[in-house]
Each structure stands twice: as C-alpha cells, then as structure tokens.
Amino acid sequence: MSGRQVIYFDVSDVVEFVRSNTRLSGIQRVSVEIVKTLSEQRGDHELRLICHHPTLKRMVWFSAAPFGSGYVFDHAGFCKYFAIAHRREGSIWIKEHLKRRYRSSAKRLFHGVRLRLRNLLDGGQTFARRGIATRRSRRLKPKNAFEVDFNRGDRVFISGATWGGLFQPYMEALEDAKRRLGIEVSLFVHDLIPLIAPEHVVNDVPEQFSDWLGRMCSFVDLFLVNSESTGRDLDCFMRAHVRRAVPIRVVPLAHEFLLPEDPGGALRPAPAKFFDPQRHSLGERRIRCEVLNAAMLPYVLVVGTIESRKNVWTLAIVWQEIHRRLGLDTPRLVFAGKQGWAKQAFDDFLQGSGHLDGYIRIVDRPDDAELAYLYSRCLFSVSASYYEGWGLPIGEGLWFGRPVVASNVSAMPEVGGSLVEYVDPYDPKSIRDACLRLITDEAYREAMARRIRREDLRRWSDVAEGIWQALTAPARVAPRLKAIPAGDAADVVVLAG
CATH class of the missing domain: 3.40.50 (Rossmann fold)
Incomplete structure (x- = not known):
C-alpha cells in the first residue's frame, strides 16, 4: 500500500x-x-x-x-x-438462558445438553418456546x-x-x-x-x-x-x-430521509417539495396493516424510541386534555418506535385509559418505508423531548414538508431553525396550546407546510463531505465554541481548566 x-x-x-x-x-x-x-x-x-x-x-x-x-x-x-x-429480537443465546436459570455450572452443563437434544428432536420448537436463539456460526x-x-x-x-x-x-x-x-x-x-x-x-x-x-x-x-x-x-x-x-x-446532521425503492431498485432521496405519497414506488403492499390502520384517520406523529426522555407521558396527558376539548374531532396520536425504558407512568396511562379510547396508537419498530408513509400523511409531528444530541425526527418531519412541534432545549432549535413551532417540554400547557393551534387552524398549519417546502434542507451528502473535510484538514485552534453556519464543519478547542 x-x-x-x-x-x-x-x-x-x-x-x-x-x-x-x-x-x-x-x-x-x-x-x-x-x-x-x-x-x-x-x-x-x-x-x-x-x-x-x-x-x-x-x-x-x-x-x-x-x-x-x-x-x-x-x-x-x-x-x-x-x-x-x-439472533431474533428479544431472544437470548443458550448460555445466557442457562446462566439466568441455574447457578451451578454442573446444572448448566446438564440442562444445556438436555435442551439441545430436545431442540434437535422436535425441530427447533424447544428453543422457540423459550426465546433461545440458534447461533449460526459463519x-x-x-x-x-x-x-x-x-x-x-x-x-x-x-x-x-x-x-x-x-x-x-x-x-x-x-x-x-x-x-x-x-x-x-x-x-x-x-x-x-x-x-x-x-x-x-x-x-x-x-x-x-x-x-x-x-x-x-x-x-x-x-x-x-x-x-x-x-x-x-x-x-x-x-x-x-x-x-x-x-x-x-x-458537523450538523441532515434533514434528508432516503427512501428505498422496490426490491432490486436503487435508493432515492424523497425531498419534501417533490414527494407525492400516491406516486412513490414503495407500494402499500410493503406497509403492515397496523401502520395503514393507524394512519386511516387524521393523526399526529411521534417518532423515536418510546422512553421517558421523549416526554411520552406528558404527551399522553396533553392528548387527554385535547380530547376533552375537541371530542370526536381529536386526531389520533401515533407513537412510532421501539419500546424503551423508564416509562411506567406512560404504560399505566395507556392501560388505564384504554389507549385513551383508541386515540393513542403504538406502531412498533417501523421500517423506513413505513416511516415514510407515516411522515408524509400526518397533520404534523411532535418531538417534545427533554434532551436531544440532535433530533433526527425533527429534520425528517421537515423533509416531508409537514409542520413540526419541537422542544426549545438542547440541540433541537439547531435542527428546526425558524421552521418549527417550539414548546417548553416542562410545561404541558405550552405543548397543548401549540398542538391545538396546529390541529384547529388548518390555514396556519398548511402555511407552515408551504414555507417548509420552499426551504433547501440539509442532505446526507453534506454531512459526509463535512466529516471528510474535518478528518483530512489540519486542526485549526479557536479560543472557544462559536456560532457556526449549518452547512459548515467548524473547530473549537477545549481549554483545560
């Protein structure tokens, strides 16, 4: 070399x-x-x-x-x-399973042999019932x-x-x-x-x-x-x-959401100003029925791991208040993401309220095609997190030309700029008022959407170029962290205290 x-x-x-x-x-x-x-x-x-x-x-x-x-x-x-x-999601390897059940190494050895033999004889049903993954060595x-x-x-x-x-x-x-x-x-x-x-x-x-x-x-x-x-x-x-x-x-991240084509096709960008849900070639046959069903009525979208940091319990309480005010005119609140942690209050609310009589829906682990489907059809999306390092769902919502409600803390204002309706994540009233305005004032909501579609949003090619420049350019020392244009890679130096 x-x-x-x-x-x-x-x-x-x-x-x-x-x-x-x-x-x-x-x-x-x-x-x-x-x-x-x-x-x-x-x-x-x-x-x-x-x-x-x-x-x-x-x-x-x-x-x-x-x-x-x-x-x-x-x-x-x-x-x-x-x-x-x-291994399958949610499954564990045989060694992990045995360690959880048996303290004695002799018992782990005995039951390991027993389980493997039973699994071999019944065609894999023993491991499947216990959520044990079959290790395929390559x-x-x-x-x-x-x-x-x-x-x-x-x-x-x-x-x-x-x-x-x-x-x-x-x-x-x-x-x-x-x-x-x-x-x-x-x-x-x-x-x-x-x-x-x-x-x-x-x-x-x-x-x-x-x-x-x-x-x-x-x-x-x-x-x-x-x-x-x-x-x-x-x-x-x-x-x-x-x-x-x-x-x-x-090096700021991108707003761009890349859409996969049909099997065998290439990946193409789906810019908001050109995206037409009725014409894209993803085909609704690739969208799960639970996704189609969740999007059947007007809805507001929340994308990301369903965890306490995403402020999910507050959003559920806010939606309860909105439902009290709007009744049957309340849009659904659709959470799209995998199940996270530290969200017992949210889970208790869903169970106790019957998912707010069906006005709150969960779409588990959507793929990119399903996310594109949900982003493109929502009234608007909400990212009311307490803290984000960046906030991909904010940029993606903008990429599809839909209004976004986002928190006014940490990095989220850097993602949304002047295109987003900002709220205080610690103030449920702030979230409620912003969501109510976008739900009830269609003219205001669609004016926001038109303004978003006129913007030149940041692409992944911009991110890659910024990273490559940062990695190959000699380091330049600046005295402190300064404001940096969204498209540029900039330098700061940390001064040891």
Whole structure:
C-alpha cells in the first residue's frame, strides 16, 4: 500500500447492534447513511470499514464498496457480509438462558445438553418456546475480512457508541496502535444523555459512559459533534474532568430521509417539495396493516424510541386534555418506535385509559418505508423531548414538508431553525396550546407546510463531505465554541481548566 492516509471508518457498534436487532436505530442509521455517501466517492485506498469483530475478538477491516449510495439495509445480508451470528429480537443465546436459570455450572452443563437434544428432536420448537436463539456460526472469508495493517498517519474514525465492556479490548488495541504506530483517532460524540439526563437511563449507564468518555478524552486527537449544543456539553465535561486540550468540530446532521425503492431498485432521496405519497414506488403492499390502520384517520406523529426522555407521558396527558376539548374531532396520536425504558407512568396511562379510547396508537419498530408513509400523511409531528444530541425526527418531519412541534432545549432549535413551532417540554400547557393551534387552524398549519417546502434542507451528502473535510484538514485552534453556519464543519478547542 502507498503512504497515502487511509480513513478507517469504525462500524463496531453497528455490527454489535445488528446481532440482536433487525432494524437500525438512530446512531446506527447515522453511521450507515454517512458510509453510503463516502463509499460512493472513495476507494479502499482511502476509506475502509473497521470493526472489533465479535467472533474473532480482534480488529479486522472490510471494503466499503458494497455500501454505496444504492445500498438498502438488509439485516440478513449485513450479517452475512460481516460474518456475524445474529439472533431474533428479544431472544437470548443458550448460555445466557442457562446462566439466568441455574447457578451451578454442573446444572448448566446438564440442562444445556438436555435442551439441545430436545431442540434437535422436535425441530427447533424447544428453543422457540423459550426465546433461545440458534447461533449460526459463519467462517470469515478472506475476500471479506482483512487483517489491519496501520501506517503512520492513518486515522480511525469512531462514528458510533463504543462504550461498555464489549468494546474494552478494542479501545485498548486502538490506544496501543496510537502509541506504537502513530495513528490518529477521531470520535463522533452524538450526545451526552447519560450525563446530562441520567434520570432517563438505566442501571449504571452514567458511570460506564463517564468512564468511557474520560478515557477517550485522554487519547483521541479530534472530537466531532453533531450540534453546538453537544459541543458545549462535551466542552463542560472536559473542563471538569480532563486536563488536555482536544479540538472539537461541529458537523450538523441532515434533514434528508432516503427512501428505498422496490426490491432490486436503487435508493432515492424523497425531498419534501417533490414527494407525492400516491406516486412513490414503495407500494402499500410493503406497509403492515397496523401502520395503514393507524394512519386511516387524521393523526399526529411521534417518532423515536418510546422512553421517558421523549416526554411520552406528558404527551399522553396533553392528548387527554385535547380530547376533552375537541371530542370526536381529536386526531389520533401515533407513537412510532421501539419500546424503551423508564416509562411506567406512560404504560399505566395507556392501560388505564384504554389507549385513551383508541386515540393513542403504538406502531412498533417501523421500517423506513413505513416511516415514510407515516411522515408524509400526518397533520404534523411532535418531538417534545427533554434532551436531544440532535433530533433526527425533527429534520425528517421537515423533509416531508409537514409542520413540526419541537422542544426549545438542547440541540433541537439547531435542527428546526425558524421552521418549527417550539414548546417548553416542562410545561404541558405550552405543548397543548401549540398542538391545538396546529390541529384547529388548518390555514396556519398548511402555511407552515408551504414555507417548509420552499426551504433547501440539509442532505446526507453534506454531512459526509463535512466529516471528510474535518478528518483530512489540519486542526485549526479557536479560543472557544462559536456560532457556526449549518452547512459548515467548524473547530473549537477545549481549554483545560
């Protein structure tokens, strides 16, 4: 290989996430969208995918060529390419099942043999009844996976969440490579949720995240962040916990929502000003009946993991008040996302009110085609979170040309700019009044929609170009975090206190 710098784009967290999830979540979606754009423009001599492989237990790299702009995420195909065993969502491996049930290693051995034999005899029904995943081992093929051979000046770009015990050996290997071979390490920090909003995360996540971020601060050469808000949070953390100046560059994420075509087709953008739900080639045959049913009547959309940080209980209470005022004219409130955590009050409300007599609906784990269907047909969408590092659903709602109600805190005003109706997430009356106006004043609502459609919104190609420039340009030191145009990558330096 020549002495030219290679960017190793880390996908370790995507690989790990896909082992037990068939659809991508927020941070993983961001990584895949960026890879799709960069791999279209860069060959293996400039861009490679790297991961700490869960089976090999070491770093290997893969070509990014199969993930060009026409790539559509396919769970089985992704697992095959990276040669990883995967399991159904909600299932566990046999070893995990046995550890939960039996303390004694002898009992685990006995019952492990027993369960495997029964599963073999009844054609897999034993594992299926207990939610046990069948591990399918795949042997890595040399044409897919290659040993990592760093040269001085190569850069590893970590785009996702690599904190937690699973990635500990990987971080140690990167530190060693940096010390011995002179590679550079850059990290994209999407948010500091476990530290800024620990009341919305579980167990010892804040402690794990703090330890990981402190360690990363000690050896990364460059931080990238998705918003000035996240940059300020990271700045505060480093001032308080580390004594090392680390440059921070802000690269805002995109509003663009890319739509998959019919099987065998290419991926195409779905800009709001051109998107026609009646003409797009996705075909309603690909949309689940529960999605079609939820969208059958006028509705307001809430997209994202259904968890306490998304303010879901407050939204449910607000909708109850709206229903008292509007009666049968109340639109449905449709939550589209996977089930999250710390939302007992929300679950109790749904159970006690019969999902507010059916005016609140849950669409579990929608895919991209279903999200496009829901975004394009809603009256408007709501993102009333207490905290976001960016806020993808805000931008996506705008991309489809529909009005958005969003919180006026953290990074969310950076996403929506002047196009969004802002509310105080801690004030239910503020949320209620904004939603009532958009529900009852059709002229105002559609005027907002027309203004949104005239805007030139940010695309994933803009994000990829900003990241590439940030990774390849020499660091420029600025005295403090400054306001930055939405389309630019900018630099700040953290001054150790």
